[in-house]
Amino acid sequence: MQDTDNTRTSVICTSDLRHSYGEGELRSEILHGLNFEVHAGEVTLLVGPSGSGKSTLLTLIGALRSVEEGSLRVMGQELRGADEASRVAIRRRIGFIFQSHNLVASLTVLQNVQLLLQLKEPDPKARVEKACNLLEAVGLSHRLHHYPEELSGGQRQRVAIARALAPEPELILADEPTASLDSQSGQDVVELLGDLCRRRRSAVLLVTHDLRLLKDADRIWRIEDGRVNPWQPDLATTSP
Template sequence: MFPSHALEIPESIHASSEPVISIANLNHYYGQGSLRKQVLFEINLQIQRGEIIIMTGPSGSGKTTLLTLMGSLRSAQTGSLSILGQELLNASREQMTLARRNIGYIFQAHNLLNFLTVYQNVEMALEIHDITAAEADDRIRHVLTAVGLAHRMDYYPSDLSGGQKQRVAIARALVSQPKIILADEPTAALDKKSGRDVVEIMEKLAKEQGCTILLVTHDNRILDLADRIIYMEDGYLVDRSDSEAIAS
């Protein structure tokens, strides 16, 4: 177990002048030998502190692969991938683990534990962090109130709607006050209103905490919530700031 401050973040990152995520000439391959297949091609991307970025593009274009690389959930193979000033190319397992301490993850399948209450599901995300029980309790109550679930803390996930479960997942990702939130299709199972609600809650909390959000989605209904939209096609990244270009 490592204390939460174990990954030293360079001062320059706090000063917000340096990108939180910096990727240069990143290529990625799956498989070996004759089955080896390139899925990411020469990706270059810089994301600044506090930015809300939506990544979209056709199925199979490489979005999840890129997201898991940025999340330190998969090892980079070539190029450069720097998260909060830490290079992840050739990083050790320990460095990868430490990088993950600064990242909150939200996935479509929210992976809540059904035998734990809402409060306990959120509490789990703090277990590896070096804070007192009183501070943990404060943070859990604050974040659950912020996502509108103060009255559901003692419920089990099976008693919640899809949108409420996704809000628990957001609370769990944000309670440790990560510098970066990575979300993969967080609105996929939700109706339009619940989908916008969860993204708006993520935005509000992230702005409060100065956190950067990268969200992968096929959901055109939330594109307007982004500061910047990036588009992935056949393993290449196309940076387009105008969402109408994507819809066309």
């Protein structure tokens, strides 16, 4: 990792990061040279209008898409020009909470959360205990042995969050994680993410439209017209 000053560790750092879609005449640049940072132990929000490139940026950071221009360092690894093995290694250190939950339909809630713990926690009893604790934290103790299809969208989202947190990743990338939750559960989920990340010194980068979450963030960036800037909202009058 790269230290920007004595106290803050930069987990994500971009320099003039650009991204385009399409070929030839249809090619159009949607990220026009981004410079931004995300630090360990902080919840960073990324807000901006629909179509502004938030999800594209998250997939670049998650090494799910190739970096074409500029620099993008994630947990010390430069992703521009990185080979597939390095990209896979980075992905394994990230907890993803994306809108499509990708829960395994044939596994129970408890089994889904334990899945990513197999590598880190060899003791099955400890695995179950850890998964149960996380499911309790997201309010799903009473659904341990249910299957994903038996849950509401909001409950599935909370399982996805517990699953992403289970291996204690250094970085969590969340794309609109509260979109399917009611207001109270949405706030609970962000508080939970914040607690865990501050305690473990991991970083959370969360894309959202949800104004109620702004107060739980340590830092807010706003992306618009392909550029990103630090944002200090006037909570009374602004909307992302």
